[in-house]
Amino acid sequence: MALGPRLDxxxxxxxxxxxxxxxxxxxxxxxxLEIETFIxxxxxxxPLLELGDSAPEGGIxxxxxxxxxxxxxxxxxxxxxxxLVSEGRAADDRPLDIDATALDRDRDTGDGVKSxxxxxxxxxxxxxxxxxxxDINERGGADETLAEHLHAQIGAVTSxxxxxFAARWLIDQIDEAGYLTTSLDEAREALDLPQVAMQAALDxxxxxxxxxxxxxxxxECIALQAREAxxxxxxxxxxxxxLDLLARGEIARLKRLCQVDDxxxxxxxxxxxxxxxxxxxRFGSRAAEAVVPDILVQAVIxxxxxxxxxxxxxxxxxxxxxxxxxxxVEMRHACVSKDAKAWLGERMADANWLLxxxxxxxxxxxxxxxxxxxxxxxxxxxxxxxxxxxxxxTVAEAISMHESTVxxxxxxxxxxxxxxxxELKYFxxxxxxSSDGESSVSAEAVKAAIRQxxxxxxxxAVLSDDTLVDLLKARGFDLARRTVAKYREAIGLGSSVQRRxxxxxxxxx
Numbered sequence: 257m258a259l260g261p262r263l264d265x266x267x268x269x270x271x272x273x274x275x276x277x278x279x280x281x282x283x284x285x286x287x288x289l290e291i292e293t294f295i296x297x298x299x300x301x302x303p304l305l306e307l308g309d310s311a312p313e314g315g316i317x318x319x320x321x322x323x324x325x326x327x328x329x330x331x332x333x334x335x336x337x338x339x340l341v342s343e344g345r346a347a348d349d350r351p352l353d354i355d356a357t358a359l360d361r362d363r364d365t366g367d368g369v370k371s372x373x374x375x376x377x378x379x380x381x382x383x384x385x386x387x388x389x390x391d392i393n394e395r396g397g398a399d400e401t402l403a404e405h406l407h408a409q410i411g412a413v414t415s416x417x418x419x420x421f422a423a424r425w426l427i428d429q430i431d432e433a434g435y436l437t438t439s440l441d442e443a444r445e446a447l448d449l450p451q452v453a454m455q456a457a458l459d460x461x462x463x464x465x466x467x468x469x470x471x472x473x474x475x476e477c478i479a480l481q482a483r484e485a486x487x488x489x490x491x492x493x494x495x496x497x498x499l500d501l502l503a504r505g506e507i508a509r510l511k512r513l514c515q516v517d518d519x520x521x522x523x524x525x526x527x528x529x530x531x532x533x534x535x536x537x538r539f540g541s542r543a544a545e546a547v548v549p550d551i552l553v554q555a556v557i558x559x560x561x562x563x564x565x566x567x568x569x570x571x572x573x574x575x576x577x578x579x580x581x582x583x584x585v586e587m588r589h590a591c592v593s594k595d596a597k598a599w600l601g602e603r604m605a606d607a608n609w610l611l612x613x614x615x616x617x618x619x620x621x622x623x624x625x626x627x628x629x630x631x632x633x634x635x636x637x638x639x640x641x642x643x644x645x646x647x648x649x650t651v652a653e654a655i656s657m658h659e660s661t662v663x664x665x666x667x668x669x670x671x672x673x674x675x676x677x678x679e680l681k682y683f684x685x686x687x688x689x690s691s692d693g694e695s696s697v698s699a700e701a702v703k704a705a706i707r708q709x710x711x712x713x714x715x716x717a718v719l720s721d722d723t724l725v726d727l728l729k730a731r732g733f734d735l736a737r738r739t740v741a742k743y744r745e746a747i748g749l750g751s752s753v754q755r756r757x758x759x760x761x762x763x764x765x
Contacts, residue, residue, distance in 0.1 A: 276609050276613070279609075279610075279613060280613040280616065280617070281664065283613050283614065283617050284617050284620065284661070284664045284665060285664040285665075285667050285668065286668070287548075287550055287668040287669060287670075288548065288550045288569070288570060288573035288574055289548055289573060290668070291573075291574075291575070291614075292573065292575055295307075295575050295577060298577075298610060302603050302606060302607055302610075303583070303587075303603065304579055304580055304581075304583060304584050304603050304604055304607045305577060305578075305579060305580070305607050305610070306577075306578055306579075306580050307575055307576065307577065307578070308576040308577065308578040400539060401539055402430065402432065402434065402469070402536045402538075402539040403427060403428065403430070405465075405539055406427045406430070406461070406464050406469065407424060407427060409464045409465065410423050410424060410427065410460070410461075410464065418449070418453060419453070419456060419457055419460065421447075422443075422447060422449055422453060422454060422456075422457035423457040423460045423461050425443070425446075425447060425457075426438075426443060426457055426458060426461050426470065427461060427470075429443070430461075430469065430470060430536065431536065432536055432537065433534040433535075433536045433537055434466070434468060434469040434470070434471070434477070434534060434535040434536025434537070435470075435471055435472065435473075435477070435536070436458075436461075436470050436471065436472050439472070440454050440455065440458060458470060462480055466532070466535040466536070466538055467480055467481050467484045467535065468480045468481045468531070468532060468535040469535050469536060474499060474533055475496050475497060475499055477531075477533060477535070478496050478499075478528065478531050478533065479493070479496050481531040481532070481535075482496065482527075482531070485527075487527055491514045491515065491516055491520070491524065492524060492527070492528075494513050494514050495510065495513075495514050495524055495528065496528075498510060498513060501513075504757060505756075505757030505758070507521075547670055547677055548570065548572075548573050548670070549570055549670045549671060549672035549677050550569065550570055550573070550621070550669045550670055550671070551567065551568070551569060551570065551621065551622075551625045551669065551670070551671045551672070551680075552566075552567070552568050552569070552570055552671075552672050552673075553565055553566070553567050553625075553629055553636065553671060553672065553673040554566045554673070554674070555636070555674065565629050565633075565636070567622060567625055567626050567629060568622075569618055569621065569622065570672075574618075577610070577611060577614065579604070579607045579608065579611065584600070584604055587600055588600055620657075620661065620665055621665055621669065623655050623657075624651060624655065624657075624662055624665045624666065624680075625671065625680070627651050627654050627655050628646075628651060628671075628680065628683050630654075631644065631646055631650065631651065631654075631683075632644060632646065632683050635675075635683070636673055636674075636675070639675065639704070640700050640701060640703075640704045641701050641704045641705065642701065643683070643685060643698040643700045643701050643704075644697070644698050644701075645685055645686060645697070645698050645699075646683055646684050646685065646698075647684060648662045648663055648666075648684060665680070666679075666680035666681050666684070667680075667681070682700075685698045685699045685700050686698075686699050697732070697733060699743065702728070702733055702735065702743055703743050703746065703747050705728060705731060705733065706724060706728070706740065706743055706744055706747065706749070707747055707749065709724060709727055709728075710724075710744075710749055710755070713755075715756075715759035718752045718755050718756045718759065719752065720752045721737050721740050721741050721744070721751075721752070722737060724740050724744070725737050725740055728740065
C-alpha cells in the first residue's frame with residue numbers, strides 16, 4: 257500500500273443556526289421595553305425601516321381589520337413570507353422552535369425572609385418623622401441624591417475652611433440610608449485632624465436635614481430625631497438605649513428600666529414608631545425602574561354569555577414597525593452600481609426578516625400566555641389558593657413547542673390581570689402531594705394557606721409548626737414539619753416564639 261497525500265470528498269449533515277435564526281431566538285427572550293431599544297438600533301442602521309402608528313388595541317388579529325388588501329403595508333402584524341419567496345429566500349422561512357440544551361429550571365417564588373430584629377419591632381420604622389415613610393416614588397424618583405442635598409446645606413452653615421473640609425469628607429462616608437460608615441477615630445487618622453475638630457464636624461453634619469442623618473447606629477439616629485422633637489427625656493433615653501430589649505419583646509423589663517406605667521410606655525412607643533430609622537432613603541441615587549407588563553389579561557363575557565379571557569400584548573410598549581417600500585423603489589432606481597443595489601437588497605431582506613421575526617415573536621408570546629391562563633384559570637378566578645403545579649414541559653406539549661421556546665418566552669415577561677402584575681415564571685411552581693396521595697397542589701397555594709392560618713391565629717395561642725401541620729392536613733395538604741417551616745420562612749413569617757413577641761409588643765401600642 258503506497259503512502260502519499262490524496263484528496264477525499266465526504267458528505268455530512270449538521271444543524272447550523274443562521275444569523276437570522278439566532279436573531280429571532282434573541283428577540284424571543286427580550287421584554288417589550290428591550291424590544292424598543294433593539295428596534296431603535298435597527299432604525300438607525302436600516303434606512304428602509306420606520307415607525308408607524310402605535311399598535312392597535314385588540315391584539316394581532318385586529319391590526320388588519322378594515323385595511324384593504326391593496327393598500328396593506330408590511331407591518332409587524334403582516335408576515336412578509338411572500339416577499340421571501342419572491343426574492344428566492346424561501347429557505348430563510350425557518351421555524352423558530354429549536355432544540356436547545358439550556359433550559360430554565362422551574363423555580364419557586366417567595367417573598368424573602370425578614371430579619372428577626374425587624375420582625376420583633378413590628379411596624380416600627382414604617383412611619384417617618386412626618387407621620388409617613390417615604391413611598392416608592394419618593395425613594396426611587398428623587399432628582400437629588402442624599403449627598404447632593406447635604407453638600408448644598410453645608411456651605412450655608414459654616415465658612416470655616418477646616419470645619420467645612422472635614423464635614424464634606426464625612427458626608428461622602430454616609431451610605432444611602434443616612435448612616436456614617438466610618439468611626440471618628442478612622443476619620444481623624446485619615447484627615448490628620450484633632451478629635452475635637454472631627455467631633456465638631458460630626459455635630460455639624462448631624463444638624464443637617466433630614467434629622468438623623470450622620471448617625472453611627474440606630475439608637476443615635478432615633479435619639480437625634482427625639483431631640484429635634486423635644487422628647488428626649490431620661491425615660492426616652494433609657495428606652496432608646498435598650499432597643500435590643502424592645503426587639504426581644506421584654507416589655508416588663510423595659511417598663512422597670514424606664515420607670516413608667518402602661519399608659520406612658522404606650523405613648524413612648526407611639527412616639528418611637530413615628531421616627532424614621534433610615535432618613536436617607538427619602539433621597540434616591542437613581543431612578544426607579546417600574547415594571548411594565550408585556551401581556552394584559554382581562555375577564556370578558558362572550559357572545560354566548562359564557563365567561564372568558566381577553567389576552568393581548570400591551571399596546572403601550574409595542575412599537576409598530578413598517579418598511580418604506582416607496583423609498584426602496586426610489587433608491588433602487590437611483591442606484592447606478594451593482595454594489596449599491598446589492599447593499600440595498602440586503603437592507604430590504606434584513607427588514608423583511610426582522611418584521612417576520614417580530615411578528616412570530618408576538619404570536620408565540622400570545623400562544624404561551626393563552627395556555628398559561630388556561631392551565632391556571634383557577635388562579636385568575638379565585639386567587640392564589642387555586643394555583644396548580646405547572647412545568648415548562650406541560651405548556652410546551654400543549655402548544656406543540658419545545659421547552660426552550662417556552663422558557664425564553666417566559667423570561668423577563670410580565671402579565672397584568674385584575675389580581676396584579678406577575679412574572680410569567682410565577683405561574684410555574686413545584687407541586688406538593690395532597691392528603692389523598694393522588695393529586696398535588698402548588699407550593700404557592702400552600703404558602704397562601706400558611707399565611708392565612710397565621711394571620712388568623714389568636715395572639716394568646718400562637719400556632720406552632722406542628723399545629724400548622726395538623727391544620728394543613730385538615731385542608732388536604734400532607735406536609736412534613738420541616739416543609740411547613742421552609743414555606744413559612746420563605747414568605748417572611750417568623751417562628752411561633754418570634755410571632756408571640758411581636759404580638760406582645762403590638763398589644764402595648
